[in-house]
Amino acid sequence: MPTYWKSGMRITAARANRTLPIAVRKLVATGPRVSTIVQTADPELFLPLLNNTAYHLRGGLITNSAADAAGDIAYSFAWTGTMTVIRTTVGPANTIATGSVSDMESAPGTLDSATPTTAIGYGSTIAGTSVPIDAYVEVGNTAGDLTLLWAQNSSNVNGTTLQIGSWMIAFPVAFSAS
Numbered sequence: 001m002p003t004y005w006k007s008g009m010r011i012t013a014a015r016a017n018r019t020l021p022i023a024v025r026k027l028v029a030t031g032p033r034v035s036t037i038v039q040t041a042d043p044e045l046f047l048p049l050l051n052n053t054a055y056h057l058r059g060g061l062i063t064n065s066a067a068d069a070a071g072d073i074a075y076s077f078a079w080t081g082t083m084t085v086i087r088t089t090v091g092p093a094n095t096i097a098t099g100s101v102s103d104m105e106s107a108p109g110t111l112d113s114a115t116p117t118t119a120i121g122y123g124s125t126i127a128g129t130s131v132p133i134d135a136y137v138e139v140g141n142t143a144g145d146l147t148l149l150w151a152q153n154s155s156n157v158n159g160t161t162l163q164i165g166s167w168m169i170a171f172p173v174a175f176s177a178s
Helices: 015-016
Strands: 023-026 030-033 040-047 055-067 073-079 083-092 106-112 120-122 129-139 144-151 160-162 167-175
Touching: 023 040, 030 040, 040 055, 040 167, 055 073, 055 144, 073 083, 073 129, 129 160, 144 167
Parallel strands: none
Antiparallel strands: 023 167, 030 160, 040 144, 055 129, 055 160, 055 167, 073 120, 073 144, 083 106, 083 129
16 A cells, blocks of 8 residues: 555645544443453444555553453454454553552563454453553455454453543554555
């Protein structure tokens, strides 16, 4: 996919608008999700992405659990249109034993180039945990919505909640010059 501009290309409103980031944040907490590992769409965290455009996707999930080291969180993505999503992240390990303040316990998220993506789990505590999102998204000929899916990492009666303030931003990094 070519970069933004080619020599001699006219700058039009449509092309200029293609370079703007697309952002969303949660205004209402979702959950708690209890005793489920079934990935379900978040009602607020989805982004309408343009066709023939590549994006750097960043985000932060603010989550908490009714008990430390119980249930935790796992997230993945689904989409309409034609997309390829590649993720690699580092975040809180899903083996956090307490919510005490100490050195951060973290684990790498493996490279995930599945389309749709597989769920990757992270720890969550009573006090709250911040889970990073970092991905490359390439949209093909058909535009669509990229939607965050999430559930507990392991089924547990102690519910997991995705909190207000969680966010995602897609920064365009390239688009087709057609």
